[in-house]
Amino acid sequence: MLINLADSYFSAANGGIDLKEMNENDPLVVLIHGAGMDRTVWFQQTRFLSHHGYRCFAVDLPAHGGTEGPPLETINEMADWISSVIERLGGPAHIVGHSMGSFIALATAANHPDSVLSATLIAVAEGMPVHPDLQTAADDNLPKGASFIAGWGHGPDQHLGGNPTPGLWMIGGATAVVENSKPGILSLDLSICSSYEETLQQAQSVKCPTTLILGSRDKMTPRRAAQPLIDALTNPTVVELEGVGHMSMTEAPKEVRQVLLDNFSNS
Amino acid sequence: MVEPDAHKFDTKSLHAGQRPDPSTGSRAVPIHQTTSYVFDSVDEAAALYNLEVGGHIYSRISNPTVAVLEERIAALEGGVGAVCTSSGMAAFHLAVATLLNTGDHIVSSQNLYGGSHNMMTFTMPRFGISTTFVDPHEPKSFLDAANENTKLFYAEVLGNPGIEVLDIEAIADAAHSIGVPLVVDATFATPYLIRPIEHGADVVIHSLTKFLGGHGIAIGGAVVDGGRFDWAASGKFPTLSEPYDGYHGIVFTDEFGPQALSMRARAEGLKDFGACMSPSNAFYLLQGIETLPLRMQKHVSNTHSVLDLLDKHDAVEWIRHPDHPSHPDHELAKRLYTKGSGAILSFGISGGREAGKKFIESVELASHLANVGDAKTLVIHPASTTHQQMSAEDLSTAGIGEDLVRISVGLEDPADICADLDRALKASQR
Numbered sequence: 001m002l003i004n005l006a007d008s009y010f011s012a013a014n015g016g017i018d019l020k021e022m023n024e025n026d027p028l029v030v031l032i033h034g035a036g037m038d039r040t041v042w043f044q045q046t047r048f049l050s051h052h053g054y055r056c057f058a059v060d061l062p063a064h065g066g067t068e069g070p071p072l073e074t075i076n077e078m079a080d081w082i083s084s085v086i087e088r089l090g091g092p093a094h095i096v097g098h099s100m101g102s103f104i105a106l107a108t109a110a111n112h113p114d115s116v117l118s119a120t121l122i123a124v125a126e127g128m129p130v131h132p133d134l135q136t137a138a139d140d141n142l143p144k145g146a147s148f149i150a151g152w153g154h155g156p157d158q159h160l161g162g163n164p165t166p167g168l169w170m171i172g173g174a175t176a177v178v179e180n181s182k183p184g185i186l187s188l189d190l191s192i193c194s195s196y197e198e199t200l201q202q203a204q205s206v207k208c209p210t211t212l213i214l215g216s217r218d219k220m221t222p223r224r225a226a227q228p229l230i231d232a233l234t235n236p237t238v239v240e241l242e243g244v245g246h247m248s249m250t251e252a253p254k255e256v257r258q259v260l261l262d263n264f265s266n267s
Numbered sequence: 268m269v270e271p272d273a274h275k276f277d278t279k280s281l282h283a284g285q286r287p288d289p290s291t292g293s294r295a296v297p298i299h300q301t302t303s304y305v306f307d308s309v310d311e312a313a314a315l316y317n318l319e320v321g322g323h324i325y326s327r328i329s330n331p332t333v334a335v336l337e338e339r340i341a342a343l344e345g346g347v348g349a350v351c352t353s354s355g356m357a358a359f360h361l362a363v364a365t366l367l368n369t370g371d372h373i374v375s376s377q378n379l380y381g382g383s384h385n386m387m388t389f390t391m392p393r394f395g396i397s398t399t400f401v402d403p404h405e406p407k408s409f410l411d412a413a414n415e416n417t418k419l420f421y422a423e424v425l426g427n428p429g430i431e432v433l434d435i436e437a438i439a440d441a442a443h444s445i446g447v448p449l450v451v452d453a454t455f456a457t458p459y460l461i462r463p464i465e466h467g468a469d470v471v472i473h474s475l476t477k478f479l480g481g482h483g484i485a486i487g488g489a490v491v492d493g494g495r496f497d498w499a500a501s502g503k504f505p506t507l508s509e510p511y512d513g514y515h516g517i518v519f520t521d522e523f524g525p526q527a528l529s530m531r532a533r534a535e536g537l538k539d540f541g542a543c544m545s546p547s548n549a550f551y552l553l554q555g556i557e558t559l560p561l562r563m564q565k566h567v568s569n570t571h572s573v574l575d576l577l578d579k580h581d582a583v584e585w586i587r588h589p590d591h592p593s594h595p596d597h598e599l600a601k602r603l604y605t606k607g608s609g610a611i612l613s614f615g616i617s618g619g620r621e622a623g624k625k626f627i628e629s630v631e632l633a634s635h636l637a638n639v640g641d642a643k644t645l646v647i648h649p650a651s652t653t654h655q656q657m658s659a660e661d662l663s664t665a666g667i668g669e670d671l672v673r674i675s676v677g678l679e680d681p682a683d684i685c686a687d688l689d690r691a692l693k694a695s696q697r
């Protein structure tokens with residue numbers, strides 16, 4: 001659906017519930033996708049949360065998925081945008097970010113503390129250096145960029161298969177999401193990720209409860225790369241998912257749903 | 268540059284879609300011969316029914332054995348998902364019924380499997396869906412035939428009966444220029460010989476009955492969702508981009524993005540029309556796919572042996588196979604089908620209808636039947652069997668001469684196949 005924001009619109013999935021029918025007293029949840037992706041990477045969580053007592057919105061960042069407009073060029077600008085989305089939807093919100101989206105969630109929690117009830121960071125690390133071949137493929141808008149992300153992004157189990165949603169080939173789905181991104185967007189997002197250096201500083205100023213969901217087989221943001229961030233946050237909850245790669249929302253959807261439900265009810 | 272991290276085709280043929288069962292350790296894919304699945308809780312059941320979470324409810328909608336086959340085919344084709352059906356015809360119907368409504372129009376290649384041609388000519392019009400047939404060689408002919416109600420272009424990647432080679436990219440570009448998808452039937456090729464999605468096709472239909480299953484033992488079909496077509500931006504596909512009351516106003520493109528077609532085809536089409544695949548058939552078809560790469564190599568090399576024989580044979584007037592230099596699409600085939608363009612060919616027999624009949628009666632190893640893509644060599648003479656009621660004139664309009672014999676080359680020793688064909692060809696001339 002398209003939702004108006006100032007003088008433009010953004011696109012979001014919310015489980016197909018009419019905005020007018022949502023219960024204003026239900027807590028707000030905002031799901032933030034990663035580099036070159038869009039709202040649909042959350043399809044295993046959005047609809048579930050929307051029908052389980054939350055006003056859940058998986059949003060498309062500007063120039064991603066169904067949201068038009070020029071792309072945002074820094075994590076902090078993206079955090080400002082998320083904060084305006086939270087305000088528009090009637091915040092504060094529990095925010096959940098994946099990969100680049102986890103940086104955005106962290107920055108939103110640090111820069112806009114009044115907007116955020118809790119922050120869940122999925123596949124996060126202190127920094128996200130990008131493989132030069134991936135950056136090159138993305139700069140050239142090659143389909144290979146999507147294949148790199150889908151290939152490295154999933155743990156070994158998903159390279160075999162066994163999607164919880166019958167008939168879907170998970171690696172193909174992730175490849176298509178990234179391939180379908182607008183030209184130049186993956187390249188820009190990746191360079192934003194690799195040049196972002198404020199995680200530790202922001203982690204120190206975050207006041208809300210935080211949870212990290214880390215995959216034991218994540219090649220893109222390996223488990224150990226999250227440790228400095230864990231040390232910098234105040235009392236974070238750390239959930240490690242065995243055998244899971246960079247895409248735990250789709251790789252371990254049930255576990256992620258449960259962590260989110262636990263989180264939201266505790267904070 | 269490093270290569271993306273992914274299993275190669277042969278490995279996917281054996282493994283994609285399946286992790287060994289953690290509770291039993293079963294290495295082979297178990298046949299889940301069950302109609303239904305116990306729910307963990309009332310809440311889980313409700314969430315499954317409402318498409319909030321993934322899982323199995325009832326085997327008309329999904330089944331764990333069938334799901335392995337679906338994932339495997341999607342992985343081999345490079346798609347986002349697949350929905351298996353009771354037959355290839357059911358797959359074609361499911362794709363059309365998911366995307367089109369009454370009043371809609373298809374532009375289709377004229378060189379099709381007879382069953383598909385029939386469905387579009389006689390059956391779909393009863394439901395308000397019309398089709399214009401065109402020569403598949405020209406993107407312009409598709410565009411000229413399109414109108415404001417056109418919702419898709421349809422063609423076989425290797426056509427019928429002349430094994431016409433589709434320039435997938437050119438026809439896909441034409442389709443996309445008017446905001447409609449290209450749907451292809453890739454039954455004769457299998458993903459081993461060509462992966463149409465990589466060339467721009469949006470949906471791939473298979474009759475798994477043929478080379479994918481490969482042993483002539485189970486009927487089945489699949490709709491493979493490429494996940495690249497932007498259904499919402501096109502604005503022509505309300506079944507995917509507008510609220511559906513069947514699931515409390517769900518908008519499939521909003522929620523599932525590139526997987527919208529797969530999800531709707533299952534949640535509506537399998538659920539309501541019910542042309543599902545049985546778990547046992549899925550098991551048989553999976554066994555076939557395990558050896559797809561090996562079989563297709565041999566199908567193709569045996570086909571080349573048969574082409575060599577026919578090329579030199581006095582009783583043969585002409586040959587139709589894209590790997591043969593006389594085929595009008597030979598150059599295109601060389602470009603698109605680097606591993607060969609399949610194992611179905613036709614040839615003209617000297618002496619027409621009578622000689623064709625004698626040839627069929629004289630083969631001893633090859634089987635005379637109405638199928639293709641078996642491990643065994645198959646032959647048919649349409650003028651004396653499937654099309655016997657047609658006059659010479661009607662046959663030629665359909666592209667089927669009285670002299671046309673079709674062979675689906677099997678996996679026997681090529682010397683035995685050639686000896687059998689040679690003997691029958693000689694007998695046909697007596």
Ligand SMILES: Cc1ncc(COP(=O)(O)O)c(C=O)c1O
Pocket residue numbers: 354355356357380382383423452454455473474475476486487488639
């Ligand atoms: C090219 C092609 N497509 C579709 C079909 C229909 O498949 P099925 O017989 O599995 O319904 C056939 C089979 O006869 C075919 O040859």
